[in-house]
Amino acid sequence: xxxxxxxxxxxxxxxxxxxxxxxxxxxxxxxxxxxxxxxxxxxxxxxxxxxxxxxxxxxxxxxxxxxxxxxxxxxxxxxxxxxxxxxxxxxxxxxxxxxxxxxxxxxxxxxxxxxxxxxxxxxxxxxxxxxxxxxxxxxxxxxxxxxxxxxxxxxxxxxxxxxxxxxxxxxxxxxxxxxxxxxxxxxxxxxxxxxxxxxxxxxxxxxxxxxxxxxxxxxxxxxxxxxxxxxxxxxxxxxxxxxxxxxxxxxxxxxxxxxxxxxxxxxxxxxxxxxxxxxxxxxxxxxxxxxxxxxxxxxxxxxxxxxxxxxxxxxxxxxxxxxxxxxxxxxxxxxxxxxxxxxxxxxxxxxxxxxxxxxxxxxxxxxxxxxxxxxxxxxxxxxxxxxxxxxxxxxxxxxxxxxxxxxxxxxxxxxxxxxxxxxxxxxxxxxxxxxxxxxxxxxxxxxxxxxxxxxxxxxxxxxxxxxxxxxxxxxxxxxxxxxxxxxxxxxxxxxxxxxxxxxxxxxxxxxxxxxxxxxx
Amino acid sequence: xxxxxxxxxxxxxxxxxxxxxxxxxxxxxxxxxxxxxxxxxxxxxxxxxxxxxxxxxxxxxxxxxxxxxxxxxxxxxxxxxxxxxxxxxxxxxxxxxxxxxxxxxx
Numbered sequence: 356x357x358x359x360x361x362x363x364x365x366x367x368x369x370x371x372x373x374x375x376x377x378x379x380x381x382x383x384x385x386x387x388x389x390x391x392x393x394x395x396x397x398x399x400x401x402x403x404x405x406x407x408x409x410x411x412x413x414x415x416x417x418x419x420x421x422x423x424x425x426x427x428x429x430x431x432x433x434x435x436x437x438x439x440x441x442x443x444x445x446x447x448x449x450x451x452x453x454x455x456x457x458x459x460x461x462x463x464x465x466x467x468x469x470x471x472x473x474x475x476x477x478x479x480x481x482x483x484x485x486x487x488x489x490x491x492x493x494x495x496x497x498x499x500x501x502x503x504x505x506x507x508x509x510x511x512x513x514x515x516x517x518x519x520x521x522x523x524x525x526x527x528x529x530x531x532x533x534x535x536x537x538x539x540x541x542x543x544x545x546x547x548x549x550x551x552x553x554x555x556x557x558x559x560x561x562x563x564x565x566x567x568x569x570x571x572x573x574x575x576x577x578x579x580x581x582x583x584x585x586x587x588x589x590x591x592x593x594x595x596x597x598x599x600x601x602x603x604x605x606x607x608x609x610x611x612x613x614x615x616x617x618x619x620x621x622x623x624x625x626x627x628x629x630x631x632x633x634x635x636x637x638x639x640x641x642x643x644x645x646x647x648x649x650x651x652x653x654x655x656x657x658x659x660x661x662x663x664x665x666x667x668x669x670x671x672x673x674x675x676x677x678x679x680x681x682x683x684x685x686x687x688x689x690x691x692x693x694x695x696x697x698x699x700x701x702x703x704x705x706x707x708x709x710x711x712x713x714x715x716x717x718x719x720x721x722x723x724x725x726x727x728x729x730x731x732x733x734x735x736x737x738x739x740x741x742x743x744x745x746x747x748x749x750x751x752x753x754x755x756x757x758x759x760x761x762x763x764x765x766x767x768x769x770x771x772x773x774x775x776x777x778x779x780x781x782x783x784x785x786x787x788x789x790x791x792x793x794x795x796x797x798x799x800x801x802x803x804x805x806x807x808x809x810x811x812x813x814x815x816x817x818x819x820x821x822x823x824x825x826x827x828x829x830x831x832x833x834x835x836x837x838x839x840x841x842x843x844x845x846x847x848x849x850x851x852x853x854x855x856x857x858x859x860x861x862x863x864x865x866x867x868x869x870x871x872x873x874x875x
Numbered sequence: 876x877x878x879x880x881x882x883x884x885x886x887x888x889x890x891x892x893x894x895x896x897x898x899x900x901x902x903x904x905x906x907x908x909x910x911x912x913x914x915x916x917x918x919x920x921x922x923x924x925x926x927x928x929x930x931x932x933x934x935x936x937x938x939x940x941x942x943x944x945x946x947x948x949x950x951x952x953x954x955x956x957x958x959x960x961x962x963x964x965x966x967x968x969x970x971x972x973x974x975x976x977x978x979x980x981x
Contacts, residue, residue: 363951520945521948578914578915580921582918583921583922584980585979593929677927677929679932
């Protein structure tokens with residue numbers, strides 16, 4: 356009656372991978388693109404020049420502008436530029452309306468986001484876009500309302516983790532598989548590719564999956580906080596040195612110059628400053644919380660120094676977090692990889708692609724293992740096959756369409772950021788529906804070919820609609836734009852090759868002993 | 876679940892329905908029961924670890940997902956559905972009782 360551990364793990368591995376596979380594929384692909392989140396944003400705002408401003412100067416300029424235009428606000432969040440981001444981003448939270456009572460537990464409404472020139476603090480007039488932020492948010496929110504997208508991503512992350520554990524148990528020949536890749540052998544080759552991509556990058560997949568779950572652990576598992584703290588915010592204060600939420604004193608007092616505080620904080624934190632939060636600006640009880648960047652540290656949760664906004668006195672030194680808090684901070688850092696220099700970031704990007712390849716080949720295996728030669732495929736098999744085509748070949752079309760829309764929608768159009776995002780989903784949805792018109796093999800080829808065309812069109816549209824086309828960027832030594840266009844062309848070539856292979860009549864049809872080759 | 880079935884069941888339709896119900900119970904136990912057990916065990920560890928409040932809270936979270944994955948996978952390895960449900964839900968209730976008795980850390 357009972358089955359061996361390997362048999363039951365192989366069985367559950369197949370089902371875990373199939374049920375969460377489509378979402379995991381999308382999470383892997385958009386997450387991989389998010390390694391270049393600031394670079395994508397910069398490419399999507401070609402109007403912005405490239406220059407560098409010190410954190411202290413950028414903060415001072417932003418605060419001067421905010422004091423002029425948003426004096427009565429409750430809070431200012433100032434995100435400073437760094438090596439990869441050329442602009443200052445600012446969020447403001449207006450004073451809560453005394454008459455309107457916010458629903459308990461509901462998040463306070465954010466004011467608008469402002470983009471400022473780091474040097475002058477003046478608002479920037481570049482095209483409106485979500486930029487790389489869109490791929491990043493989609494990666495863990497899946498374009499669903501809060502909190503459902505994050506919960507769905509968490510469930511899929513758990514499926515991935517369980518699939519990794521069960522996959523490792525399943526593969527007795529883990530090191531032999533490492534050296535085994537047989538091309539042109541039908542599903543045998545898909546299994547080999549699945550094994551090679553999984554085994555080769557296994558540490559990466561395990562780490563990225565576990566640390567991905569840990570990024571939202573406070574949301575997924577809040578109960579340890581609830582048993583130890585009466586107020587959840589007390590945990591935040593103890594763990595991350597969040598400033599105490601002081602009330603405004605209602606006595607006006609001018610804000611001290613910010614630049615010296617930033618320089619002092621940089622000395623204390625031993626890292627460039629990335630974020631400044633001013634609470635109750637213009638009040639005698641104003642506070643300025645300054646946090647360091649994570650560009651050079653593995654721990655993504657660096658300390659915060661808090662100053663009085665009226666006197667400039669240090670209210671709270673950056674605390675030294677304990678081993679557990681640091682461990683989670685490092686896990687978060689490993690996931691978002693802001694520490695990675697360009698070379699390492701490209702390595703991580705390629706590893707991310709192996710993740711998408713592993714999930715994609717796994718999905719193909721599910722169908723390959725259940726197809727019987729000569730038999731009409733049953734409904735479930737056809738459904739999975741069509742969803743595979745829609746996801747694996749369709750998502751790249753959507754992602755490419757998002758970038759293409761950035762160049763094709765007029766720069767001055769209103770609501771264009773939302774229109775870009777909508778373009779991605781309409782293009783993806785249209786591709787998913789249109790492929791139903793063709794038999795599966797032709798549908799694969801057609802969608803890959805359309806994807807290749809979309810990615811070829813991106814550098815072309817860039818050259819035609821901006822002054823920063825491939826040749827011009829090359830001459831100007833603008834390597835970010837050169838790299839971006841080249842990456843688009845390489846993607847187009849890969850999709851073209853995929854289309855060519857998918858469309859070729861299959862010479863070899865390996866069908867024997869399917870059950871033994873593929874764990875079902 | 877692929878299992879070695881008795882040679883020919885007397886009532887194939889009823890047999891199939893019973894297998895489907897058992898599989899659904901197993902899936903619910905793995906997904907929700909596993910989560911409940913993980914959440915309660917993590918809470919218990921956070922409450923009992925004899926180290927500082929903040930460290931105990933966070934150390935309880937770090938291994939939780941691995942624990943959840945192993946519990947959920949075991950749910951599909953153990954052949955007897957009743958045993959799966961008894962162990963997962965039973966230990967969640969026992970650990971939950973302990974958490975309830977201990978209460979919030981003073």
